Amino acid sequence: MxxxxxxxxxxxxxxxxxxxxxxxxxxxxxxxxxxxxxxxxxxxxxxxxxxxxxxxxxxxxxxxxxxxxxxxxxxxxxxxxxxxSYNPFNFLIYPQSFNTLPFQYNDLQKKLLFSALEQLPISKGLIDYALSILKRSNFNTISYLTNLIKHLHDDFSVEYRAEGAPFMPEETFQLKRGSCRDLSWMLIGILRQQGIAARFASGYYYFDMIAPAYELHAWVDVYLPGTGWFDLDPSHGIFTGNTHFPLASSAHYQHTxxxxxxxxxxxxxxxxxxxxxxxx
Incomplete structure (x- = not known):
């Protein structure tokens, strides 16, 4: 296309x-x-x-x-x-230990991924929310990521907000609604708390509309060895496809x-x- x-x-x-x-x-x-x-x-x-x-x-x-x-x-x-053509599930996680959570990056990876591992303040309620999904996913990494973004899509309302920094994860969690950048920043807070490297991504997302009204979109980059950086869209509850067009990604949303x-x-x-x- x-x-x-x-x-x-x-x-x-x-x-x-x-x-x-x-x-x-x-x-x-x-x-x-x-x-x-x-x-x-x-x-x-x-x-x-x-x-x-x-x-x-x-x-x-x-x-x-x-x-x-x-x-x-x-x-x-x-x-x-x-x-x-693009298949977001065409990957192999290696070493195999990364297929199960929790996992540990090696020392060099931790240094290189340092900013994407920097934890954000999140509440026990949000930690418990994610942990319950992790348990139901049998601690399998891909099952967990798939289920987590689906729950965020189902449990939170997406609303448009033209300007302003993302809300802190706890504010979005309490409101049960937010813009794409709010949901993405909350997802980053969850993942980093669990030791998963995550970055904020900004770009465009095309999908068919009866009355097109596109806006700049935000989602999340996650790093797994063997797979590299791949993308999760919590606003839509999906792994990103070939109609997500990234402009910039960073551990800090200001740099996007x-x-x-x-x-x-x-x-x-x-x-x-x-x-x-x-x-x-």
């Missing part, structure tokens, strides 16, 4: 500001199941400098800097993607934001976004 993605982000300021350097994360990742055949960004005001860099998490990021004053910043990112940067000035701002995903 072939897709065209158009993502327009506009910041409107009520008085003139100076734009500090910005990092942009709109370029879809090249994966084993997605070829990025075309990508272009159009930025207004036009930057005086622009460079493609890799950030601390090896995400491909556009770094740009500006001159002069402005009352808006508009970023239009256009991508053309070609997907391949599509736009990172500051301004000089005292203006208030308004954010407008438009995301169109078309199957060609």
């Amino acid at each position: 072939k897709f065209k993605i158009t993502h327009v982000t506009t910041y409107l300021f009520d008085s003139e500001v100076f734009l500090e350097p910005h990092y942009l994360r709109f370029r879809p990742c090249q994966t084993s199941y997605v070829d990025v055949s075309d990508f272009i960004t159009t930025i207004h005001p036009q930057p005086v400098g622009h460079k493609i860099v890799q950030d601390e998490d090896n995400n491909v990021v556009e770094f740009c800097w500006f001159e002069g004053m402005t009352t808006q910043l508009t970023i239009r990112a256009e991508s053309v993607l070609q997907t391949k 934001m599509p736009v990172s940067g500051g301004i000089r000035g005292s203006a208030n701002s308004k954010l407008n976004t438009q995301l169109i995903i078309k199957k060609l």
Whole structure:
């Protein structure tokens, strides 16, 4: 399948500001199941400098800097993607000890995965909720991950929230609802508490809609030896497929934001976004 993605982000300021350097994360990742055949960004005001860099998490990021004053910043990112057939269950966990929880990464893996293992504060209630699912899964790693995301999908309501950081895991657990990023951050808290390396992923998710209204989506990367990093979508209760298009992943959600940067000035701002995903 072939897709065209158009993502327009506009910041409107009520008085003139100076734009500090910005990092942009709109370029879809090249994966084993997605070829990025075309990508272009159009930025207004036009930057005086622009460079493609890799950030601390090896995400491909556009770094740009500006001159002069402005009352808006508009970023239009256009991508053309070609997907391949993909079976998310085509893997072999090795060593076999990782098929059963709890498991232990070796010392080198712990060092390399350190940030993705950093525990978040979660309550006993949330720990017990996950533990009950683990027991019913007979402590089998893949059965547990499959059942866990299904329960999160069934037990929590998904709601749209345009702005703001993810809620802490306990807040989402108590509310029994949250945005895709809230559910993903809660899942990360659960997995890290159980010694499983997990990262926050941001990107696009295409599925057929009668009246298309796409938004930036969030899910979770999990690391298992032999399998590598693979993805879980708690909002939909599934392992991700070839219509999940990642933009960035990091142990810290701040490093997956599509736009990172500051301004000089005292203006208030308004954010407008438009995301169109078309199957060609």
